[in-house]
Amino acid sequence: MKAKIGIYVCECGPNIGETIDIPRVLETIPALEGYEDVELVPKSFGLLCSPAGKEYLAKEITDNGFTHLVVAACSPRDHNSTFIGVCKEAGLNPYLYKIINIREHCGWIIHDKEAATDKAIQYIRSGISRVLYQSELFERQLEITPDVLVIGGGIAGMEAALSLASHDRKVYLAEKTGELGGKAARFASLLPRQGRGADVIREKIKAVEENEHIRVHLNTELESSIGFLGNFEVVLAGNGDDEKTDLKVGAIIIATGYRMSDPGSFTGYEYADTDEVYSSLEIERMNGGEGIALRSGAKPASVALIHCVGRQEKGYCSRICCNYMMKIAGYFKKQSGATKVTEFFFDMCLPHKADQEFFDHSVGLGIDFKRVKEIGLSGTSVEFAETGGGKQKMDFDMVVLASAMEPSEDTEALAGLLEIDLDERGFFKEAHQTTDPVATSIDGIFVVGASQGPRGVSDSMLLAQATAGRIRCQLKPGGKIVPEVKVSEIMEAYCTGCRTCLEVCGYGAIYFDDQKGISIVNEAVCRGCGNCFGSCPSGALRTKHFTNKQLYREVTEALK
Amino acid sequence: MTEKQQEREFTPKIVGFLCNWCTYAAADLAGSTKLEISPALTVIRVMCSSRVDHNLLLTTFFEGADGILVAGCHPGDCHYGKGNYYARRRYAVLKKVMEGLGLEPERLQLSWVSASEGNRYADVVNAFSEKIKALGPNPINGRSDF
Numbered sequence: 001m002k003a004k005i006g007i008y009v010c011e012c013g014p015n016i017g018e019t020i021d022i023p024r025v026l027e028t029i030p031a032l033e034g035y036e037d038v039e040l041v042p043k044s045f046g047l048l049c050s051p052a053g054k055e056y057l058a059k060e061i062t063d064n065g066f067t068h069l070v071v072a073a074c075s076p077r078d079h080n081s082t083f084i085g086v087c088k089e090a091g092l093n094p095y096l097y098k099i100i101n102i103r104e105h106c107g108w109i110i111h112d113k114e115a116a117t118d119k120a121i122q123y124i125r126s127g128i129s130r131v132l133y134q135s136e137l138f139e140r141q142l143e144i145t146p147d148v149l150v151i152g153g154g155i156a157g158m159e160a161a162l163s164l165a166s167h168d169r170k171v172y173l174a175e176k177t178g179e180l181g182g183k184a185a186r187f188a189s190l191l192p193r194q195g196r197g198a199d200v201i202r203e204k205i206k207a208v209e210e211n212e213h214i215r216v217h218l219n220t221e222l223e224s225s226i227g228f229l230g231n232f233e234v235v236l237a238g239n240g241d242d243e244k245t246d247l248k249v250g251a252i253i254i255a256t257g258y259r260m261s262d263p264g265s266f267t268g269y270e271y272a273d274t275d276e277v278y279s280s281l282e283i284e285r286m287n288g289g290e291g292i293a294l295r296s297g298a299k300p301a302s303v304a305l306i307h308c309v310g311r312q313e314k315g316y317c318s319r320i321c322c323n324y325m326m327k328i329a330g331y332f333k334k335q336s337g338a339t340k341v342t343e344f345f346f347d348m349c350l351p352h353k354a355d356q357e358f359f360d361h362s363v364g365l366g367i368d369f370k371r372v373k374e375i376g377l378s379g380t381s382v383e384f385a386e387t388g389g390g391k392q393k394m395d396f397d398m399v400v401l402a403s404a405m406e407p408s409e410d411t412e413a414l415a416g417l418l419e420i421d422l423d424e425r426g427f428f429k430e431a432h433q434t435t436d437p438v439a440t441s442i443d444g445i446f447v448v449g450a451s452q453g454p455r456g457v458s459d460s461m462l463l464a465q466a467t468a469g470r471i472r473c474q475l476k477p478g479g480k481i482v483p484e485v486k487v488s489e490i491m492e493a494y495c496t497g498c499r500t501c502l503e504v505c506g507y508g509a510i511y512f513d514d515q516k517g518i519s520i521v522n523e524a525v526c527r528g529c530g531n532c533f534g535s536c537p538s539g540a541l542r543t544k545h546f547t548n549k550q551l552y553r554e555v556t557e558a559l560k
Numbered sequence: 561m562t563e564k565q566q567e568r569e570f571t572p573k574i575v576g577f578l579c580n581w582c583t584y585a586a587a588d589l590a591g592s593t594k595l596e597i598s599p600a601l602t603v604i605r606v607m608c609s610s611r612v613d614h615n616l617l618l619t620t621f622f623e624g625a626d627g628i629l630v631a632g633c634h635p636g637d638c639h640y641g642k643g644n645y646y647a648r649r650r651y652a653v654l655k656k657v658m659e660g661l662g663l664e665p666e667r668l669q670l671s672w673v674s675a676s677e678g679n680r681y682a683d684v685v686n687a688f689s690e691k692i693k694a695l696g697p698n699p700i701n702g703r704s705d706f
Contacts, residue, residue, distance in 0.1 A: 104587060109682075115599050118599075123602070506642055507640075528607055529607050530606065530611025531608060531640065534650060535646065555575055555620050559573050
């Protein structure tokens with residue numbers, strides 16, 4: 001069949017209409033050399049992305065029986081999807097169409113109209129040449145399971161589970177220890193305005209246990225996972241017994257939390273077990289029990305609360321310490337108003353809207369805040385220098401250390417198992433810190449709570465609920481997913497089995513077929529970046545819709 | 561025609577392989593800001609700078625490009641994680657190959673331009689165009705005796 005290409009130039013109001021000589025473009029196209037066997041039909045329209053424009057274009061495709069379509073208009077980032085929609089409606093495979101950006105690449109940046117028109121003609125030539133080498137591609141629909149696996153039964157994991165569980169979505173909650181609640185369950189209180197920690201957590205635990213759509217697996221860890229968004233096959237293993245559970249889930253949420261770093265490992269904080277030096281969690285425990293006391297049983301008359309322990313070594317702020325140290329200062333003041341409380345900090349971190357108020361309240365309680373530039377411990381003597389001051393020494397009955405939060409001990413192993421990235425601090429890495437904060441490098445695997453960086457209870461809840469929202473949108477019960485179509489494929493005959501592509505793929509989308517001795521792309525996982533293509537020494541790879549031939553056509557026309 | 565006139569007449573042909581996520585978006589931004597950009601450059605959109613392999617680059621030179629710009633996301637910002645690091649390695653290797661072919665390595669440039677850097681995009685393209693203009697035509701254009 002003779003190819004018949006529709007070439008539609010959009011005036012885009014004055015944006016193209018006044019910057020490019022459209023009549024000259026339309027005159028030039030039929031006279032292009034090398035297309036004697038192809039019918040070229042160039043036309044222009046006022047605004048192709050308008051409802052009238054879309055209707056017009058769809059009708060033109062059908063009436064003319066175009067085999068291919070070129071739209072010379074704006075950036076594909078603006079209206080590629082619009083014209084893909086038009087193609088679909090008109091029954092033309094959208095991969096036989098190409099948008100040419102003559103607005104951003106010609107009309108707007110080449111300020112001489114004649115030169116801009118020449119450039120536009122060159123781009124359209126490239127487009128016509130390329131589109132002839134494009135092939136039909138077909139979207140596939142894959143069945144999904146809406147069920148979700150949550151790893152970690154702390155506050156973030158429980159909240160994610162509660163937000164997701166419903167009559168048409170089961171949640172499996174795997175917790176490594178023998179009980180739910182995580183670290184927050186051990187706090188006597190959350191921040192003052194958040195109520196009693198133990199009560200809040202107990203309510204959550206009760207809600208999880210009573211929810212018939214959540215299945216809790218205690219003393220259980222992830223053993224293996226393969227698959228992709230909508231279709232993960234995972235195996236859970238009991239850590240006290242040999243019990244294995246095979247599950248099919250559509251998404252995995254990591255909520256493995258954090259651990260407190262050992263303050264003794266940081267310079268200046270080398271202290272003996274017998275010293276009256278405590279971690280914040282130890283104070284929480286005492287406060288929730290018999291009251292805060294020294295080893296002798298006496299109540300301390302003076303206490304130093306030291307923030308930012310290990311911050312310099314770790315290279316990050318743990319965000320929550322300033323708030324919880326002020327909370328702990330409150331425990332002491334409540335126990336005895338006469339207790340002398342001094343807080344030492346390098347920088348005050350008050351990230352939430354009510355934090356300033358809390359700080360002012362703490363100052364009102366008579367707590368002494370000292371901003372320091374250096375600090376060290378000798379027993380319960382604190383040697384320090386305030387910013388702008390010289391060295392001083394103060395003696396206390398008791399010292400409490402706010403040590404840096406660090407990734408929990410299983411982080412690295414879990415990342416390896418799931419093939420997702422860690423950041424340079426050792427926490428799980430988000431797909432994008434600012435714009436995609438709960439996704440990871442693998443579609444369908446999410447990371448919430450302190451496992452992706454230091455954060456407190458309220459921020460952990462936020463991420464858990466956000467993730468639940470993402471999963472609800474992506475994995476609708478009974479729904480299907482449409483994987484990327486413009487993916488890589490391996491031409492078996494050319495593959496030498498060197499496995500270089502397996503190394504470079506950031507998505508684990510390529511696996512090795514031992515029987516055939518070649519690499520194979522899992523098209524449901526591939527995102528179509530083409531990195532494997534760039535790495536293949538034997539030319540066995542093909543990147544659909546960005547094939548060599550297609551790109552060579554663009555290059556050749558550009559250089560004519 | 562004197563040599564000087566020839567120099568003035570020379571309009572370089574430059575091909576720019578831009579990654580879809582960062583630099584192509586920067587080009588859009590430069591466009592919507594209506595910055596003036598050299599018409600010497602023809603943009604070819606690829607999904608990631610890591611797709612641009614040696615064959616594509618060498619073919620582009622053999623077909624007569626006077627210069628090639630490969631541009632993508634800044635290190636650490638790759639949409640696909642690490643694609644731009646791989647692009648950088650391949651680029652470093654190709655520079656050596658170009659020397660062997662008698663092609664000035666400066667004719668190939670790798671730049672990082674993020675989606676928000678419309679001004680930087682215009683500067684990079686215009687400066688590269690000037691550089692290629694000064695270098696003169698591609699010495700291996702049309703040669704097949706390698």
